[in-house]
Amino acid sequence: MADKRDYYEVLDVDKSASEKDLKNAFRSLARKYHPDRSTADDAEEKFKEIQEAYAVLSDSQKRGQYDRFGHQGAGGNPFGGFGGSGGFNINLEDLFGGDIFSSMFGGGRQRRNKRRGNDILVRHTIDLEMVLNGSSEEIELDLPSPCQACEGTGAEDGDTTQCSPCGGQGRMRVRQQMGPFIQDVVKECRECSGIGEIAKSRCSDCKGSGKEFRAETIRFDIPLGVEHETRMRMRGKGEPAPNGKGEAGDLFVEIEVQEHPWFERQNSDLIMSLPVGFTDLMLGATIKIPHIDGDDLVIKIPSNSSAGHTITIRNRGLPNSRGVGRGEVVILLKLHVPKKLNKATKKALEQLREALSPADIEARIRADAEDRRTN
Ligand SMILES: [Zn+2]
Ligand SMILES: [Zn+2]
Structure with a gap:
């Protein structure tokens, strides 16, 4: 681990790189060096180096430790270090x-x-x-399948020979520094990727990948x-x-x-909010909207409704996971306030103001508070 490259250098970003910069840098490098895509000899090694750098720098805690202590990443953990023995868990799916x-x-x-x-x-x-x-x-x-020419061995004509660095074991004992400790660990042989055999010469069809x-x-x-x-x-x-x-x-x-434009899913239930006018809330209304099952959803708003009330329509949600019946559609009423009013509407509203907003504001506040206590 002595000659480890600086993680920022590995990803070719500077120390102030944002999460997004890191992600982008990782993404393009991982694409370039992914062993399935790259035929470079050191692709796998490069790829591992990139993964490790990204795993540390994308974790704010580890990044902080790394910035302060470098590769040994001292911190509170005596086995600290970042190289560790295990793999780095980056969710490649998310990135790609x-x-x-x-x-x-x-x-x-x-x-x-x-x-x-x-x-x-x-x-x-x-x-x-x-x-x-x-x-x-x-x-x-x-999809990858075994290369037909070499039957998946990666060797020209299927000719393999015992791997000499590991003596055909596929494993090697390596001395490793883990924080302040020196440990002997058994590692997979890099030469043969743990197989114990190597190709006499690479299969020309699959360039040695076997796939x-x-x-x-x-x-x-x-x-x-x-x-x-x-x-x-x-x-x-x-x-x-x-x-x-x-x-x-x-x-x-x-x-x-895929997300639906207005439904939010909660298990088998579908939740949506429905913006309606003040008069619809006051007087009640029936509103029809198209639904994913092909039949209109008929929403009956009772008179004297308030914004924040919900209306539940049974059996129009998604299938229950047990396979019997469907969930509910839950509709949350919202007050729709038009951004612009024409003159006539404005005038009509002025005339309604008195009827709809009683002058005694204090009485109104008291009544509202009382409502909330009793409900
Ligand atoms: Zn080997
Ligand atoms: Zn082949």
């Missing part, structure tokens, strides 16, 4: 939206089960109508009432195992439910 990426790190699973391929996560956006009605979806994805991308059609059903950020797992559709030996990872499709 719909892009396909492999979950390269936070790699607990990878460490436990060496030969399993990485999982892949894609996002799929649907609207509220689909939450209501369900839907059968079909999406086209470029090729092929368009595949993925079909799945949107369950009724699906929640935002539900993940659906498709076994074995993820990245092939390293060197083509072992189980492929899984593909996760995360359902993203």
Whole structure:
């Protein structure tokens, strides 16, 4: 860890960089060096360096520590340091939206089960109508599969040889400084990525990655009432195992439910606010608006309503998660005050002023306070 580069330098930002600057810098560098995209020899190493820098600088507490103490990040934790042993958990999904990426790190699973391929996560956006009605979806994805030429080994003609740095073990014992301590830790061999074998020469078709991308059609059903950020797992559709030996990872499709222009969702209920005129509140009114189920929503405002009252329409919300019935639509009444009035309306309102606003302001305040106490 002695010759670690400065995190700001790694991300090519200056010390005053904002959260957004950091995110942008990370995003473009991660794209450039993502091992699935880049064929540079040091892409994976670069990528890890970028991840680590971003993981620390995007966490305000860690960034503060780093600014003060540098890489050792002393602070209160004797094992401090940022390099640590574990992965850095950055939510790449958040940063890359719909892009396909492999979950390269936070790699607990990878460490436990060496030969399993990485999982892949894609996002799929649907609207509220689909939450209501369900839907059968079909999406086209470029998914990695084992390179046919080398059967996923990454080696030309499948020719591999024992990795010499680790003697075929895939692991190496490394002496590491952790804060004030020196520890011997067992690490994955960098040369062979823990496989124990390396290619005699790289497969020219896949440039040694062992993978090729092929368009595949993925079909799945949107369950009724699906929640935002539900993940659906498709076994074995993820990245092939390293060197083509072992189980492929899984593909996760995360359902993203688009925001509706006026409905807010609360489980199976839909909440909206409805701006209505003062006379509608006073005299009552029936208002029709189009609804996601195709039938108009008929909202009956009783006379003498107040802004802040709610009207509940049963069984017009989203399907209940138990699959039986639908939630409610809850309508919050709001007073709509027109920004401009024409002369005639203004005059008419002037005439109503006295009727609607009793002169005795104190009596009005008392009555209102009394109302609130009794309700
Ligand atoms: Zn090795
Ligand atoms: Zn190949």
